[in-house]
Amino acid sequence: MKRIFFSFAIFLASGIAVSQPVVKQAPAGFDSLQTGIPHGRIDTVSYSSATVGSVRRALVYTPPGFSKNKKYPVLYLLHGIGGDEKEWFRHGSPQVILDNLYAEKKLQPMIVVLPNGRAMKDDRATGNIMAPDKVQAFATFEKDLLNDLIPFIERKYPARKDRENRAIAGLSMGGGQSLNFGLGNLDKFAWVGGFSSAPNTKLPEQLVPNPDEAKKKLKLLWISCGDNDNLISFSKRTHDYLAKEKVPHIFYVEPGVHDFKVWKNDLYLFSQFLFKPVDQSLFSKFTVLGIPASTNVRAAGYPQILPDHRVIFRINAPEAQKVQVDLGRKYDLVKGNAGVWEATTDSIGEGFHYYSLLIDGVAVADPASETFYGMGRMASGIEIPFDGGGYYAEREVPHGEIRMKRYYSEVLNTWRRFFIYTPPGYDQSAAKYPVLYLLHGGGEDERGWAMQGKTDLILDNLIADSKAKPMLIVMMDGNVSSGRFNEQSLRTFEAELKTSVIPFVESNYRTEAGSAGRALAGLSLGGIQTLYAGIKNTGMFSYLGVFSSGWFAGQNEITDPQYKFIAENISSINSNLKSLWIAMGGKEDIAYNNCKTMMSKFDDLKIKYTYSEYPGGHTWPVWRNNLYNFAQVLFK
Template sequence: MKHFLLILIIIAQASLFCLGQENTESTPATSNVAGAEYPKIQTDLSVIFRVKAPDAKKVQIDLGKLYDMTKDDQGVWSVTTDPQVPGFHYYSLVIDGIKVADPASESFYGMGRMASAIEIPEKGADFYTIKDVPHGALSSKYYYSEYTKSWRRLFVYTPPGYDKNISEKYPVVYIQHGGGEDETGWAVQGKTDIILDNLIAEGKARPLIVVIANGNVTAPGGGFGGYSSKGMAPFKEEMTKNIVPFIDANYRSLADADNRAICGLSMGGGQSFYVGLESPEFFGSVGVFSTGLFGGIRTSGSGFDAEKEIPGLLSESDKFNKNLDLFYISCGEQDMRIEHTKKAVKTMRENGLEVEFNSFPGDHEWQVWRKSLHDFASRVFQ
């Protein structure tokens, strides 16, 4: 009997030791507010969420999938999720049916509102990690829009040495966010400045200026017109008649099409497609990341017709090839847009249009878009 009790004690102690190891291996998410222990990411990339809500009747985590949380006798609710895909994911606490931000997480503008998010690390991916390299500057600027008759904000990245090399001028990339986001997207979630700092330090990208504007521009009294030349006309007006002139007047930019590029994700990819291809006098390079323009989000219609959307794109592809230094398209490999995007690229190439295409593991999310920017920036202006 004594031996049996001794075995039970040893097993119990071993179990506690293993539990201690498991807790030690989990780490607070980098997207947590300062001092917050949870959410915690485990080695298999599952996430432990905890929240104190003693008066709540039901608490869930909405991380693309709803997870029911369980409550202990202290009123603390907890759950461990399935392993998550690396990247940046918005999420919500759902307390008695109401979606709210997690007070333990930083909040980000996405999904059309301020929301919590969690950064799931990707092993071996350090291109968006701060390193001991020369750093540029990311500044918030206001300009007056004659189109919207209002003050609007944008962010401007200037490369390392910009303030010292006062005689040097730089090419400019104009980069656009997706639907439900604003100009903070590429500045915060996208880690644009860190990606460019690292690329420039490695000699993989030219020193350049990046402009992150608010793409939520509508015609007076109207809404977003959808994926069409007409629907994108308000943004085109804002970009070509307000944003580009503001940058050229206030920064040492190389003010010609060969040294201007426009790119963007999702809605911003659609904006870049229309505005970039319709404005060769402004932009010599165009990047389209994960757009729904080609299909994958449309529920009706006959599909994407490149020639109809941009007259001459297929029938006069030589003209576009001459005007474009780079036409780049990318998409996530698990994105529902991927097959439609591949089909569109194939058709363009079959008609002689020069298109650079790449895909990355992931769905419709920031890790794919960070990699798209990294890839695009290493190709543009070369």
């Protein structure tokens, strides 16, 4: 893999700006002993631990040119569950890595302390290292570190004693300790690093219960892990929480597993940040690899999403002559070794996006991605996380269900199906529920809202937060004609809704009777179907939601009869509808002009409506947000 470089100015304490190149991976030879350069010194020290009730040992590295007449910041560097104070020294060569960095003038002079993180009298890594008392000793080390070791180091060495001159980092079990102790003691540490942090890492909400305090006090929070490390989920859950809470940090994913090749690279990179001003705006760019998209098939490593929402695609197609990814914009992939093609996109917007591979001009689904029915066929999809996506996150709340139900349509003379969301507690309750009939767009079907739309998660969270009433949501198939979109296809849809779907739902589910307990909404084509069937039947529906849609601008055989009907029924429409809720994706939405023209005509006709706009175009991120807001209006 190519090593990528970028640079920024580091302003030293003296105020002199030094341009320091920072690499995303350590260069060859970074951990090799060099002759002809100054070397630091590494010694064993003993200190009395009141916490443990014994004398304990640690290694201490002092930098080249160390002087007792000068004050130094201190890094506490912790080992893993199977190691002791000598693990880094034996396998990680920290003194070699740091000596080489000093020779290149890339480090601030610092003392590095390598303690034994197993705070018990028999602290050797012998016997059953997973024994409960030995595991507990790693937690006990917090007290030993704060009350015994740090005071000892600050008495014996010319160490600076303020939090801004203390750092803590570690690997595996030591990575969990570093996050637990560092983030749990922000009055003691301003620099915190977790390398491949182990399951001892606290839950993110416990690590950072006060995000605002962390933002103010942390100089650097570094979280790193190898992409093939089985423990990466612990690092990712911490990163996800920090990203949601907007706590600046580096989430560094690199090629590798749970070994010292990864951890030496981490030390090389992490140490260069310490005890200097840092540019937090660069944090999101500081990574080699991303995290596999949540929409990938099981165990697929690509596509990967980088912290700044660029996407890395990697396709194995050795016989292909040209490979592209069509993600709204087409990206050319470059062929590498063994016929593997790769490209990195620009930053991609929030939420769900369809995409296709173009292999020698033929559009195909990516075998590494889950497929979704959209664009009139099965297509690949990618989910881009974003800070505001918590309203459809999986949370510890009561969950409803999405069920598939088959029925026979007398209108179309065929078996059909719909998906239905039942709220939490539906089966245990005798209550009757209002119903939202929710329609997909063109090129999609009844699976759209159930899969791409995340309807169940949106409603589960809203109901748990008491922001929406428990309701049934019926996601029917709006594809009722294989022919041209016209007045007849809209009539057929209306008949299917009124004479097939609604009667079947009300015969098979516990529903509230009457128009007050019914709502109809849809996106794009489903929005037009909502306008047609909803406006004509306000005696059946009290709420209509029109997402990214609107009657076509200009005069035509479909639009004209609709406005004629509206003009003749203004009073009943306004009185029957509790809410006509219209939402768009902003000017980038392809239906924007039609919608604006329609609302202008509604204004002329004095039709009451509510308008909402959410940036993002004609896409699922917009429609998820529309459902989130519209559901809060319903049945109240």
